[in-house]
Amino acid sequence: MDQMLAERIFAASGRKKPSLVLKNARVVNVFTSELEDGDIAIEGGFIVGIGSYEGETEVDLGGKVVCPGLIDGHIHLESSMLSPEEFAKTVIPHGTLAVITDPHEIANVAGTEGIQFMMERSRNLDLDVYFMLPSCVPAAKLDESGAVLTADDLAPFYSEKRVLGLAELMDFHGTIQADPGIVEKITSTAEHGRMIDGHGPFLSGKELNAYITAGVRSDHECSCMEEAVEKMKRGQWVMIREGTAARNLKALLPLFQEPYYHRCMLVTDDRHPGELYRLGHMDYIVRRAIKLGADPVRAVIMASYHAARYFRLDHAGAIAPGYQANLIVVSDLAEFEVSKVYRKGILIAEDGKLVENYATGTKEDKRIPDKVGNSFRLKEIVPEDFVIKEDGDTIRVLCLTPGELTTKEMLVPWTEKQKEDPKALAAMDIVKMAVIERHKNTGHIGLGFLSGYGLKRGAVATSIAHDSHNLIIAGTNDRDMALAGNTVRLNRGGIAVVADGEVLGALALPIAGLMSTESARWVDERLEELKTQAKQLGTGTEIDPFMTLAFASLPVIPMLRLNTCGLIDVQKQEVVESIFFSISKNTFNK
Numbered sequence: 001m002d003q004m005l006a007e008r009i010f011a012a013s014g015r016k017k018p019s020l021v022l023k024n025a026r027v028v029n030v031f032t033s034e035l036e037d038g039d040i041a042i043e044g045g046f047i048v049g050i051g052s053y054e055g056e057t058e059v060d061l062g063g064k065v066v067c068p069g070l071i072d073g074h075i076h077l078e079s080s081m082l083s084p085e086e087f088a089k090t091v092i093p094h095g096t097l098a099v100i101t102d103p104h105e106i107a108n109v110a111g112t113e114g115i116q117f118m119m120e121r122s123r124n125l126d127l128d129v130y131f132m133l134p135s136c137v138p139a140a141k142l143d144e145s146g147a148v149l150t151a152d153d154l155a156p157f158y159s160e161k162r163v164l165g166l167a168e169l170m171d172f173h174g175t176i177q178a179d180p181g182i183v184e185k186i187t188s189t190a191e192h193g194r195m196i197d198g199h200g201p202f203l204s205g206k207e208l209n210a211y212i213t214a215g216v217r218s219d220h221e222c223s224c225m226e227e228a229v230e231k232m233k234r235g236q237w238v239m240i241r242e243g244t245a246a247r248n249l250k251a252l253l254p255l256f257q258e259p260y261y262h263r264c265m266l267v268t269d270d271r272h273p274g275e276l277y278r279l280g281h282m283d284y285i286v287r288r289a290i291k292l293g294a295d296p297v298r299a300v301i302m303a304s305y306h307a308a309r310y311f312r313l314d315h316a317g318a319i320a321p322g323y324q325a326n327l328i329v330v331s332d333l334a335e336f337e338v339s340k341v342y343r344k345g346i347l348i349a350e351d352g353k354l355v356e357n358y359a360t361g362t363k364e365d366k367r368i369p370d371k372v373g374n375s376f377r378l379k380e381i382v383p384e385d386f387v388i389k390e391d392g393d394t395i396r397v398l399c400l401t402p403g404e405l406t407t408k409e410m411l412v413p414w415t416e417k418q419k420e421d422p423k424a425l426a427a428m429d430i431v432k433m434a435v436i437e438r439h440k441n442t443g444h445i446g447l448g449f450l451s452g453y454g455l456k457r458g459a460v461a462t463s464i465a466h467d468s469h470n471l472i473i474a475g476t477n478d479r480d481m482a483l484a485g486n487t488v489r490l491n492r493g494g495i496a497v498v499a500d501g502e503v504l505g506a507l508a509l510p511i512a513g514l515m516s517t518e519s520a521r522w523v524d525e526r527l528e529e530l531k532t533q534a535k536q537l538g539t540g541t542e543i544d545p546f547m548t549l550a551f552a553s554l555p556v557i558p559m560l561r562l563n564t565c566g567l568i569d570v571q572k573q574e575v576v577e578s579i580f581f582s583i584s585k586n587t588f589n590k
Contacts, residue, residue, distance in 0.1 A: 012048035021055030030305035045344030069097030069326030070282035073307035079270035102167035104134030111147030132167035145468035146439030165194035400452030456538030458499030463513035
C-alpha cells in the first residue's frame with residue numbers, strides 16, 4: 001500500500017490532523033471562477049481538503065486570498081540573461097512556481113549540448129521547469145546558427161518527463177509547405193504523445209487551416225483581437241504575451257471576457273532581469289490586466305490553471321484535493337501583491353524575499369561545457385568590415401515598430417552626402433546595422449540600415465540576436481561599430497555601448513553569449529547603466545535598446561529582418577537588396 005497516499009486520505013477525511021492547515025482563507029476556485037471561504041488542509045505536499053480543518057500546524061491567514069502558484073506557459077529562460085538558478089531565485093518571491101521553457105536560444109548556439117545544459121541546471125530547483133523542444137534550429141532556412149537540429153537529434157529528449165512537446169513552429173512557411181524535416185519533427189512528437197506549440201503571426205484563412213492541420217495547438221504571436229479570435233475559432237489556444245519586447249496584453253484585453261478566456265493563458269515569452277527583479281513576472285501581468293479592467297479571478301485562472309490544463313500538468317494550477325500545494329497568498333486580489341509563497345506546502349518566500357537561510361539550486365555539476373562557455377569563434381573585427389559595396393540610388397530601411405516585434409519597410413534616396421557623411425543618415429533616424437556570424441568564423445556579414453532606433457552617435461553591439469544569436473551591431477560610424485563588436489567578442493558574449501572610440505559600458509554574458517553567472521540584481525544594475533548610456537546616445541525612450549535590437553535579425557516575424565544572409569523579406573523568405581537603383585521616384589515612402 002502507498003502509505004503516503006493513505007496518510008493524505010486519512011487527513012482529508014478527518015481521521016488524522018493534516019500536517020498544515022491554512023486557516024480562514026479566501027480561495028480562488030479555478031473551476032467555478034469564484035472566491036470560496038474555508039481552510040486549506042495540506043498533507044505530504046498535497047492539498048487534501050477545503051473546508052473546516054484542525055492541523056498539526058496552523059497558519060491564520062485572516063481572510064487573505066490564496067491563489068494557485070503562477071505558471072508561465074511560454075518563456076525562453078535564456079532571455080532573462082540569468083542562469084536557471086538565478087532565474088528561480090528571482091521569480092519565486094513573485095509567485096511563479098512553474099515555467100514551460102523553450103531553450104531554442106541556447107540550442108541555436110550549442111545544439112543538443114545547450115539543451116542538456118539547461119535541463120541539468122534546472123533540475124531540483126524549487127521552480128518546476130518544463131521543456132518544449134526547439135522546433136526550428138535554425139529558425140529558418142535563411143539563417144545561420146551554431147547548430148542544426150533534426151527530428152533524430154530531438155527524439156532522445158522525449159524520454160525525459162519534463163519534456164512536454166515541440167516548441168513554437170516558427171517556420172510556418174515550411175510547415176504550410178509540408179517541409180520534410182518539419183513533418184518528421186511533427187510526426188516524432190505525435191508518436192511520443194506530446195504536443196506542439198505555434199508561432200504564426202498574421203496567419204489566416206487556408207494557410208492558418210494548413211498550419212493547424214499539422215497539429216499546432218497554440219499561438220503567442222497574436223497582436224489584435226481579429227487574429228486571436230480567428231485562431232481560437234480554429235481550435236488554437238491563445239497565449240496572451242506581455243514581455244519586455246512584445247506587449248500584447250492591452251490589445252487583447254477583450255479575451256478576458258466570455259466566451260474567450262476559457263482558451264487563453266498568460267505568458268511572458270522574453271523578459272529582462274530588471275523587469276523580473278523590480279516589477280515582477282507573472283504577477284506583474286495579472287496586476288496589469290486587473291488595472292486595465294480584467295476580472296481578477298479570471299486573470300489568476302489564465303495565469304495558472306489554464307497553462308496547467310493545456311500542458312496536461314494534472315496536479316498543478318488549482319487549489320483542490322489531490323493538487324500539489326503550490327500556493328501564493330495575496331492580501332488584496334485587486335492589488336495582487338504576493339505576500340507568501342508555498343511550494344508543496346512549505347513556505348519558501350515571504351514579503352518579496354526568499355525565506356531566511358533558504359537556497360534554491362541544483363545539485364548537478366556546475367561546470368559549463370566548452371561548447372556553451374566558449375561559444376564565440378570570431379576573428380577580430382575591423383572598420384572595413386562595415387563598408388557597403390553595393391551601388392544604387394535607393395536604400396531599403398528596416399523600420400522598427402514601438403512596442404511590437406513587427407517591422408516595416410521604408411525606401412529612402414541614397415545621396416552622395418549620405419554616403420560620405422554618416423551624420424546625414426543619423427539626422428534622418430537611420431543608422432547602419434550589421435550582423436556577423438560568430439559560431440564558426442565563416443566571415444559572413446549582413447549589412448543594412450535601421451530606422452526607429454534613435455541612435456545619434458556611437459554604436460551598440462550584442463550577442464543576443466534572435467534566434468541564431470550572431471553578433472548584431474547598430475552604429476553611426478564604422479570605427480565605433482568595430483570597437484563595440486570586439487568588446488563583445490572578447491567578453492565571450494554580451495552587450496557593449498561605445499561612442500567616440502571609447503567603451504562606455506559592457507556586460508559580459510559568458511554562458512553561450514546569452515546568460516550571466518551573476519545575480520539578477522547585479523545584472524539589472526549593469527543593464528540599467530547600459531540603457532542609460534545608450535539613451536544618452538539617442539536610443540528611443542519607448543524601446544528597450546537591447547531587446548529591440550536583438551529581434552531585428554529574427555527572419556520569421558514580418559516584415560524585414562537582417563541576418564548574416566543579408567536583408568530578408570520575411571513574407572517571401574527571400575534576400576532583398578539594401579541598396580538598389582529605383583525605377584521611379586514614386587517608389588519612395590516618406
